Amino acid sequence: MEERKVYLIGFMGAGKSTVAPILSDKLGLEWVDTDELIEEKEGLSISEIFEYYGEDRFRELERETIEEVSRSGPKVVAVGGGAPMDEKNWKRMKSTGEVVYLKVGPDEVLGRVESDGNRPLLSGLNREERKEKINKLLKIRHPRYSKADHVVACNGTGAADLADEISRKLTGENETG
Numbered sequence: 001m002e003e004r005k006v007y008l009i010g011f012m013g014a015g016k017s018t019v020a021p022i023l024s025d026k027l028g029l030e031w032v033d034t035d036e037l038i039e040e041k042e043g044l045s046i047s048e049i050f051e052y053y054g055e056d057r058f059r060e061l062e063r064e065t066i067e068e069v070s071r072s073g074p075k076v077v078a079v080g081g082g083a084p085m086d087e088k089n090w091k092r093m094k095s096t097g098e099v100v101y102l103k104v105g106p107d108e109v110l111g112r113v114e115s116d117g118n119r120p121l122l123s124g125l126n127r128e129e130r131k132e133k134i135n136k137l138l139k140i141r142h143p144r145y146s147k148a149d150h151v152v153a154c155n156g157t158g159a160a161d162l163a164d165e166i167s168r169k170l171t172g173e174n175e176t177g
Contacts, residue, residue, distance in 0.1 A: 005069070005097030006076045006170060009084045009145055011138055012119055013112035014102040014154055015162065016078040022163040024076040027170070031076040034065045034083065041065070046080075050120035058120075063088055070096040081137075082121075084144050094149075100166055101148035106134050108155050 006023065008016040017033050024031035035046050038061045042049060049058045062083050069077055070092045077097070083089045084099075093099050104112075110131055113119050121137070122130050145151075150169045152162060 004074055005093075006166075007093045007097050007099045008076065008078045008102060008166075009093075009099055009148060010081065010102035010154070011104055011109055011134075011141065011145075012081045012121070013109045014081075014104040015112075015159055016102055018159045019102065019162050019166070020076050020078040022159055023166055026163055026167045027076065029075050030073075031078065032069060033078040034062060034069065035078075035080050037065050037069070038062060047120050047123070055120075059086060062086070066092055081141070085141060090144065098150065098170060099148040100150045100152060100169070101145045102154050102162065103145070103151055104154045106131065106138055109134050109138070 006027070006029070008020055008023070010016055017035075020031040020033060038049070038058075039045055042061065044052070046058065049061065059082070062080055063086060066077075066079065066083060066089045069075070079089075079093070084093070110127075113122065114127070114130075122133060125133060150166065152165055152169070154162060157165075
């Protein structure tokens with residue numbers, strides 16, 4: 001996995017940003033979060049970018065960021081939930097690294113993001129509307145997410161255990177038992 005990257009994909013609240021630093025320690029790689037890189041570059045939060053410039057502009061910045069990261073050295077990359085839906089992002093991630101889907105159910109997502117005001121796609125929605133939106137987006141995104149190189153179920157699993165499981169999958173350790 002010398003020059004490869006490990007892209008962590010999954011729905012909002014799946015734990016990509018939490019698992020990335022733990023996994024990077026295990027693999028001896030640096031890690032980045034594409035949302036954080038975009039915020040640093042733009043000097044605005046993701047919510048502000050959505051608010052001021054709209055989702056299309058955010059997706060454009062996300063595409064540029066994933067392209068830049070894909071050309072840099074090996075690392076663990078936490079990717080925004082919607083990024084894999086973009087064909088260019090998907091092809092770039094698949095061709096420059098291993099894609100790991102942190103799979104999480106709708107109820108778990110709702111519980112994890114309930115009090116998080118920094119979720120532009122859920123802003124201004126009440127609990128029922130959030131649940132509906134999460135279910136709808138998961139249905140749309142799951143088929144793409146499921147094409148990842150590795151799928152790891154996250155419901156109720158701690159970040160350190162997830163990092164262990166991902167590390168084993170990447171190194172092929174648990175293939176024989």
